[in-house]
Amino acid sequence: MRMHELLSSLGKRRPIFHSEADFQHALAWEFQLSSPTASIRLEQQIAAQGGRVHLDLLVKDHSNHVAVELKYKTKKASITWGEEQFQLRNQAAQDVGRYDFLKDIARIERYVETHAGYEGYVVLLTNDPTYWKQSKKAHSIDAAFCIHEGRSITGELAWGFEASKGTMKARESAIKIRASYESAWHDFSYIDQELFRYIEVHIPCISNIQSEIST
Secondary structure, three states: OOHHHHHHHHHHHOOOOOOHHHHHHHHHHHHHHHOOOOEEEEEEEEEEOOEEEEEEEEEEEOOEEEEEEEEEEOOOEEEEEOOEEEEEOOOOOHHHHHHHHHHHHHHHHHHHHOOOOOEEEEEEEEOOOOOOOOOOOOOOOOHHHOOOOOOEEEEEEOOOOOOOHHHHOOOOOOEEEEEEEEOOEEEEEEEOOEEEEEEEEEEOOHHHHHHHHHO
16 A cells, blocks of 8 residues: 555545544545455554554555554644635644654554554644744754654654753653654645645565664
């Protein structure tokens, strides 16, 4: 299953979503359309290395087993699509959004490591350019969590020393990414002068992760 192809198809049918849950259900349906025999489960809690892992989507179809985590981050916008009105709120807190996205990668890596034959995807969809543009601040408190185009995602990622307790609340721990991934952003849709883009990180099955780590 190629996530890029599914998202490309979805963007033509549903260029915008009300919420992360709306995005989740729409992508689940896209999986079902592409693989009618697939078993698709939403909001699963599955045992994994180091504890249980939450999965937004779990897709099983013959030899394909895919774990998916999704993020939908928005800036304020009022958009009309057909006869439907979308009022997107300004979520801000991009540093926390990046942290959560990267932590999802680490969690899916852990899940894939304990489930042979499984692969995973972590996707962030947004209309906020702050996520895909490189920051002009070289030493920001969340510099380690940047996910702009071409950024290498790997190793131990932690907050800068000046990060406040409020910023780090419930997110104090460093994130450990075992393999190496390169940030690549793709256009999802353009509607009412709002550009939506997404980044997808593919976590391959365990044999491929181990070969990646060893190189």
